[in-house]
Amino acid sequence: MSFKTWQRIVIKVGSALFAPNQNGCSSQYLLSIANFIVRCRLSGIQVVLVSSGSVGAGAHLFEESGEDNIVIKKAMAAAGQSEMMATWDRLFDFPTAQLLLTHGDLRNRDRYESIRNTIDTLLVNNILPIINENDAVTTDKLKVGDNDNLSAMVATAAKADSLIICSDIDGLFDANPHLNDQAKLLSDVYQINDDIYAMAGGATSSVGTGGMKTKIQAAEKAIAHGIDTFIVNGFKEQSFNSLLKDENPGTHFYPHKDPMHDGVHWMRHTTRAQGELIVSEDYEITANQLNDILDIDDLVSVKGNFSSGDTVLLRKHSGEKLAKVKTNYSSCLLNFIACSDNSSFSEELDKTDEPILSNQFIALMES
Template sequence: MVLVSSGSVAAGSHLFNDKSQQGKSITIKKAMAAAGQSEMMATWDRLFDFPTAQVLLTHADLRNRDRYVSIRNTIEALLSNGILPIVNENDTVTTDKLKVGDNDNLSAMVATAAKADALIICSDIDGLYDENPHINKQAKLLSDVYQINDTIYAMAGGATSDVGTGGMKTKIQAAEKAVSHGIDTYIVNGFKEESFNTLIAGDNPGTHFYPYKKPMLDGVHWMRHTTRVQGELIVSDQYQLEDTELTELLAEDLLSVKGDFSSGDTVLLRKDNGDKLAKVKTNYSSCLLNFVADSDNEDFSEQLDKTHEPILSKQYVALMESK
């Protein structure tokens, strides 16, 4: 079992005077998280009769492949020694650019990193309903979901919980990440003891999202659902994928560059007509590629095309399915 938990900000808030809490600025929230980490972990320790370990993460840890694998190895080592990993986003140091932002998506990323069999997401309602049960008492619970599509997202609506930053929409996003990796996913009512008794008995107390019959490859899934694009490369409409495989991108095919990124960052490859082609790693910075796109020097373009380093890396390419 791996537990994804939050609560450090709430646990540390009582240590700050009322004036400093007004508006709860980002700096104050980080300070509260720093003060509350030990109290939160102490609370968990009191609830278990076996050892626990805290694993603090940011999105930067997850989207870097080496650090992602390191996280997996650490979790496996803890589990093999009978220690419960308790994962928390590192609110003390994270920024808007580096944070996941909600525990639902964080739990799905951790589930895939840990190669979990199942992901259980606790909510304040019994699962996914066809309408908002807080508004419509006649709303019906969906026990089984075999495909996550626009209709399912429409049912999720916006956030309804008064605590945390995730609503039902982020839970559906998390479920999509998990099932595409072959992980059974459940949304259950975490306030009801019978939810867990039912799960232990092998039954479904809430909504069961069924995994893909053919899960994505680990590296492709990581690229699609964990990495975050730092910019875009706009290519000519003539650029084609061959048998759904990424072909070499020549300098003449590159029309423009959006965003600021470095060599090794993830970018979105998009056609000039707006079609999304793939998320892929670039071997060059935006500075150099901007020069290539704006350059009329054919000799320079030919030199770049003849180098041993292609513009795009073919490792962990995630092809896109929509515009």
């Protein structure tokens, strides 16, 4: 995949680029990014922008630091969001649109499809979607937590060709380049494994919430969906000039040759298990099962609190994770079946047309 063949891309811009001093918005590093977006659009490439920066943009309006105060931080996000959008609007001579999302929006299939349709409609009408997590209202249970992973979820929802993640370094190095002068840049990554994650470390920006590890997580999500992914230095104008010349200025993560089915990818990489169903050790499951994928006799115990329609993790008592699936019954009802001697009730449940688990979007866990 190259610039000449791109049809739709997602570019993620972090807080360090948008509000480097947490003293309001700065166009210092945004001009080259905006120019890149303009040149892509002039070449017929549709662009979706995932932008952090609302907290940093609003921080200067508050006397109290929001570093250790989540309530203040949410207020900063609310105050800074409008300034963030106004800054982007000043850099473009075409219309933009704001989408504020939570993980709750993405993990609900109906809302996920609604997000996809909204992005499609905006792009068809030449409007630039600018997406951010809704930090002003989100809770721990509903938040993605970082815009690196959010950008990958958006890229899959938008059916993008490429995902470009801007960083404060040139890409993925085999050691921390801030601490090791001998660190070497990995230009091409064909498989994301434990060794790649070990290189990412746990460092985070002093301004943003995402470090290299979250960028690798995002790349893993995107390439599984067949999306070319780049980590580039967003502080360097040359990074974007290189991309426009079909040159790799950072680290290129190559997509899987056989991408996951869209629904299976959503189940594995976007939904979160709200609970667990523990099954017998001899229980097996395959992706091609079309009938009832869980018999009452196979259910050993239920963990967590979840509702009908939620995603749950299916695993054996030994700990082996089997799959993420959608449950047709609540944890309360399944606990009643699994933990009590309710043979007559179980017989009645067996007679219903609704199985315990849905066979839609079964995401088998990797061994």
